[in-house]
Amino acid sequence: MNKISGNEQHPLFRxxxxxxxxxxxxxxxxxxxxxxxxxxxxxxxxxxxxTVFKAYQRLKEDGKVYVKxxxxxxxxxxxxxxxxxxxxxxxxxxxxxxxSDIQRMPVKYxxxxxxxxxxxxxxxxxxxxxxxxxxxxPKVMGTYSGVxxxxxxxxxxxxxxxxxxxLQAEPEELxxxxxxxxxxxxxxxxxxxxMDCVLVERPTYGVALDIFRQRGAxxxxxxxxxxxxxxxxxxxxxxxxxxxxxxxxxxxHNPTGYTVPVWQRKRLxxxxxxxxxxxxxxDPFRDMYFAAEPPPPIFSYDxxxxxxxxxxxxKYVAPGLRICAVICRFPLxxxxxxxxxxxxxxTPLLNQKIFLHYxxxxxxxxxxxxxxxxxxxxxxxAERELAGTGCRWTAPxxxxxxxxNLPEHIPPETLFRKSMERSIAFVPGEICDxxxxxxxxxxxxxxxxxxxxLREGMGKLAELMRxx
Amino acid sequence: MNKISGNEQHPLFRxxxxxxxxxxxxxxxxxxxxxxxxxxxxxxxxxxxxTVFKAYQRLKEDGKVYVKxxxxxxxxxxxxxxxxxxxxxxxxxxxxxxxSDIQRMPVKYxxxxxxxxxxxxxxxxxxxxxxxxxxxxPKVMGTYSGVxxxxxxxxxxxxxxxxxxxLQAEPEELxxxxxxxxxxxxxxxxxxxxMDCVLVERPTYGVALDIFRQRGAxxxxxxxxxxxxxxxxxxxxxxxxxxxxxxxxxxxHNPTGYTVPVWQRKRLxxxxxxxxxxxxxxDPFRDMYFAAEPPPPIFSYDxxxxxxxxxxxxKYVAPGLRICAVICRFPLxxxxxxxxxxxxxxTPLLNQKIFLHYxxxxxxxxxxxxxxxxxxxxxxxAERELAGTGCRWTAPxxxxxxxxNLPEHIPPETLFRKSMERSIAFVPGEICDxxxxxxxxxxxxxxxxxxxxLREGMGKLAELMRxx
Numbered sequence: 054m055n056k057i058s059g060n061e062q063h064p065l066f067r068x069x070x071x072x073x074x075x076x077x078x079x080x081x082x083x084x085x086x087x088x089x090x091x092x093x094x095x096x097x098x099x100x101x102x103x104t105v106f107k108a109y110q111r112l113k114e115d116g117k118v119y120v121k122x123x124x125x126x127x128x129x130x131x132x133x134x135x136x137x138x139x140x141x142x143x144x145x146x147x148x149x150x151x152x153s154d155i156q157r158m159p160v161k162y163x164x165x166x167x168x169x170x171x172x173x174x175x176x177x178x179x180x181x182x183x184x185x186x187x188x189x190x191p192k193v194m195g196t197y198s199g200v201x202x203x204x205x206x207x208x209x210x211x212x213x214x215x216x217x218x219x220l221q222a223e224p225e226e227l228x229x230x231x232x233x234x235x236x237x238x239x240x241x242x243x244x245x246x247x248m249d250c251v252l253v254e255r256p257t258y259g260v261a262l263d264i265f266r267q268r269g270a271x272x273x274x275x276x277x278x279x280x281x282x283x284x285x286x287x288x289x290x291x292x293x294x295x296x297x298x299x300x301x302x303x304x305x306h307n308p309t310g311y312t313v314p315v316w317q318r319k320r321l322x323x324x325x326x327x328x329x330x331x332x333x334x335x336d337p338f339r340d341m342y343f344a345a346e347p348p349p350p351i352f353s354y355d356x357x358x359x360x361x362x363x364x365x366x367x368k369y370v371a372p373g374l375r376i377c378a379v380i381c382r383f384p385l386x387x388x389x390x391x392x393x394x395x396x397x398x399x400t401p402l403l404n405q406k407i408f409l410h411y412x413x414x415x416x417x418x419x420x421x422x423x424x425x426x427x428x429x430x431x432x433x434x435a436e437r438e439l440a441g442t443g444c445r446w447t448a449p450x451x452x453x454x455x456x457x458n459l460p461e462h463i464p465p466e467t468l469f470r471k472s473m474e475r476s477i478a479f480v481p482g483e484i485c486d487x488x489x490x491x492x493x494x495x496x497x498x499x500x501x502x503x504x505x506x507l508r509e510g511m512g513k514l515a516e517l518m519r520x521x
Numbered sequence: 522m523n524k525i526s527g528n529e530q531h532p533l534f535r536x537x538x539x540x541x542x543x544x545x546x547x548x549x550x551x552x553x554x555x556x557x558x559x560x561x562x563x564x565x566x567x568x569x570x571x572t573v574f575k576a577y578q579r580l581k582e583d584g585k586v587y588v589k590x591x592x593x594x595x596x597x598x599x600x601x602x603x604x605x606x607x608x609x610x611x612x613x614x615x616x617x618x619x620x621s622d623i624q625r626m627p628v629k630y631x632x633x634x635x636x637x638x639x640x641x642x643x644x645x646x647x648x649x650x651x652x653x654x655x656x657x658x659p660k661v662m663g664t665y666s667g668v669x670x671x672x673x674x675x676x677x678x679x680x681x682x683x684x685x686x687x688l689q690a691e692p693e694e695l696x697x698x699x700x701x702x703x704x705x706x707x708x709x710x711x712x713x714x715x716m717d718c719v720l721v722e723r724p725t726y727g728v729a730l731d732i733f734r735q736r737g738a739x740x741x742x743x744x745x746x747x748x749x750x751x752x753x754x755x756x757x758x759x760x761x762x763x764x765x766x767x768x769x770x771x772x773x774h775n776p777t778g779y780t781v782p783v784w785q786r787k788r789l790x791x792x793x794x795x796x797x798x799x800x801x802x803x804d805p806f807r808d809m810y811f812a813a814e815p816p817p818p819i820f821s822y823d824x825x826x827x828x829x830x831x832x833x834x835x836k837y838v839a840p841g842l843r844i845c846a847v848i849c850r851f852p853l854x855x856x857x858x859x860x861x862x863x864x865x866x867x868t869p870l871l872n873q874k875i876f877l878h879y880x881x882x883x884x885x886x887x888x889x890x891x892x893x894x895x896x897x898x899x900x901x902x903a904e905r906e907l908a909g910t911g912c913r914w915t916a917p918x919x920x921x922x923x924x925x926n927l928p929e930h931i932p933p934e935t936l937f938r939k940s941m942e943r944s945i946a947f948v949p950g951e952i953c954d955x956x957x958x959x960x961x962x963x964x965x966x967x968x969x970x971x972x973x974x975l976r977e978g979m980g981k982l983a984e985l986m987r988x989x
Contacts, residue, residue: 089564097565183651373666401869
């Protein structure tokens with residue numbers, strides 16, 4: 054079932070409440086200031102007056118606004134900045150904070166991190182490359198990079214993507230960002246105004262949701278099932294709500310592991326063009342496939358500039374470097390560069406040079422091949438241990454996670470609590486769900502712990518499940 | 522003379538034009554959509570209806586909107602996204618682009634870069650520290666930093682600032698950002714809504730202006746003269762316009778070199794508190810003094826949390842690392858961390874660790890002492906060569922620039938063109954001026970070229986001036 058998130062868990066009037074609370078918190082109005090009238094706010098947000106009326110009623114009930122002169126709404130002292138408004142503005146962080154709280158718990162069996170075991174990464178060799186970078190560019194620390202990224206790196210990646218991913222992009226169509234998260238944030242900053250609609254997968258990467266929410270966006274969701282997307286539903290949502298963006302992770306999807314087939318990729322490009330909805334294609338897991346190489350990115354089927362591609366290397370080359378290549382066409386690229394300029398004036402040159410010299414080495418390809426085998430072995434260990442627990446999942450063809458449906462007799466909260474007691478951490482499904490439901494699902498990352506720890510921990514988790 | 526920039530060069534109605542063009546460009550309205558009424562927009566922006574009316578008239582004259590049904594304004598096809606709107610959105614980048622265009626010209630005498638000659642930076646030693654970092658933290662590349670920054674670095678800097686700058690701040694009150702520019706952008710993103718007022722110095726750092734403009738802010742200016750600020754004028758502006766921020770570079774100011782005296786620092790804190798205006802204290806040049814150490818930061822006089830301090834190290838430790846420490850109190854820090862989380866999920870750990878290990882070394886202190894002497898020598902060379910040209914400037918007590926007033930007989934544009942012909946680059950004064958005036962001033966950075974090149978280039982510039 055596809056839903057507009059404004060209908061159920063998080064009704065539209067409540068979003069209006071949050072939006073107004075955030076504006077009050079920003080100091081746009083002070084205590085005892087008159088707020089916009091219902092009609093005026095309804096026009097501004099392009100929503101029905103009754104929705105605004107309902108929102109004001111709720112704000113009144115919550116003591117954040119009061120009524121005077123019969124018709125006017127005013128900021129009440131309880132809603133003053135540094136008061137209750139705080140919670141709304143810091144909301145995004147707090148939500149993720151919950152995830153990062155889980156991830157930072159000093160547990161023995163860390164299955165909540167969709168990262169690769171640092172022992173599987175080529176850390177020991179990297180210092181050699183760093184040394185080499187300093188020999189070749191002795192002044193690398195004394196130099197700023199260009200806003201759009203190091204030219205040598207962009208030229209290399211342009212060629213690399215052409216060969217390995219069938220992406221046709223000139224170096225000028227590449228922008229280097231500090232990780233995919235920065236890229237998503239830059240795109241949101243140039244594309245979204247409050248109350249704009251954004252289409253997202255369900256489940257999906259929680260932090261992207263927080264970024265869109267922080268911009269005041271309304272989230273529309275499309276379910277990912279083992280059968281893939283319902284494209285008719287997507288078209289209906291695009292037609293009805295005209296979302297500005299569709300944020301999608303079509304290849305070895307986090308958390309489900311699903312890969313969108315070629316025919317749907319082509320169709321998505323057509324829909325994007327018809328409904329003028331920019332597809333934001335996040336693709337950090339592509340190289341972590343187990344059997345066949347995944348199909349080319351959605352970007353490769355686009356001729357009209359309705360796809361922006363995020364090629365992040367944080368996951369498997371070096372998370373500490375934070376290197377992502379954003380690919381899109383002009384004039385969008387102009388705007389992205391302007392936003393990147395404002396954001397930090399360019400990703401540090403050192404990080405780009407180290408990445409380039411490591412990534413172009415033959416050692417990396419060997420590393421990648423070994424990494425794929427290691428991840429598959431990890432996945433199989435996890436699946437073997439979980440067999441017979443009543444859990445269901447679709448075996449992923451790549452990526453770092455199992456997306457597991459708990460049997461009905463296991464209460465999710467109890468499982469989480471008792472797992473933590475046994476030093477086992479995982480991600481509760483609702484964190485990946487734009488609607489905050491999916492409590493009967495959990496995300497188990499098999500990539501972060503060494504094999505023996507993984508086997509032991511999954512075994513303990515399975516035992517716990519059987520005993521519940 | 523202090524001015525609100527909405528009055529002269531850049532009148533308020535024109536800002537409204539730009540604001541509306543930017544919103545149209547963002548796709549908030551499409552071609553033939555009805556725009557908000559004059560009354561509605563005036564209420565939204567809290568400005569006079571006549572100003573909005575004038576803005577709509579101008580947009581009509583420019584063919585961006587048309588009138589229908591007597592009273593309604595509609596988006597005309599000429600104003601469609603990807604059309605003329607582009608220019609407005611990319612404005613910030615283009616403006617800076619002009620500066621970075623100048624800075625990237627392959628000239629022999631590069632006086633437009635307020636950076637330190639890479640030969641004066643300790644590049645050769647840095648690779649040793651990098652090696653050491655890898656020995657101590659072999660997995661540094663495989664690890665994300667916390668959002669707020671590396672704990673070890675924040676603890677060290679908390680102690681360092683306490684001793685060297687009399688700043689009392691707990692490690693939790695420090696956030697590590699990728700350069701001061703990111704910090705300014707994060708602050709702007711949480712503090713500013715369109716049409717908010719921001720107080721800035723005149724002249725000042727052009728890129729900060731672009732960041733504030735990009736958020737739709739109205740700029741108020743306060744002049745820096747050899748006598749300092751007119752505090753009564755500042756109070757009047759704060760009282761009348763209630764600016765949200767005062768962006769200030771009070772120590773070895775860029776471009777003038779001016780340092781605000783202690784009594785004015787104390788008074789500024791009082792004004793900030795009284796008028797609830799957050800002081801953004803940008804302090805990248807503090808350690809580059811020639812004689813006496815400058816007074817403690819404004820932050821050190823604040824007890825109520827109305828100052829946020831930006832301690833950047835890009836200028837003289839390693840520009841390539843992009844390390845800046847932002848210091849402020851809670852709850853502002855909560856919001857900044859949330860914004861940083863959205864922006865890039867934390868500055869790369871590698872950069873923080875390299876910085877820490879280099880900065881804590883005895884070698885750095887030696888480096889700093891030598892650097893100060895070298896900069897003073899550079900300054901004196903520049904001053905000696907410029908003597909007798911009719912130019913006037915106030916000898917700076919630190920920093921990287923001479924802020925030079927051209928004599929009346931030298932036409933600034935001609936000087937710029939003829940300098941470029943002679944492979945000499947400098948920054949025209951209007952780039953540093955929020956009002957875009959100050960054409961008879963130029964910024965000459967004496968820090969970027971080696972001594973002999975500096976002497977030769979300044980000599981050629983002086984000769985050119987004498988012949989004009």
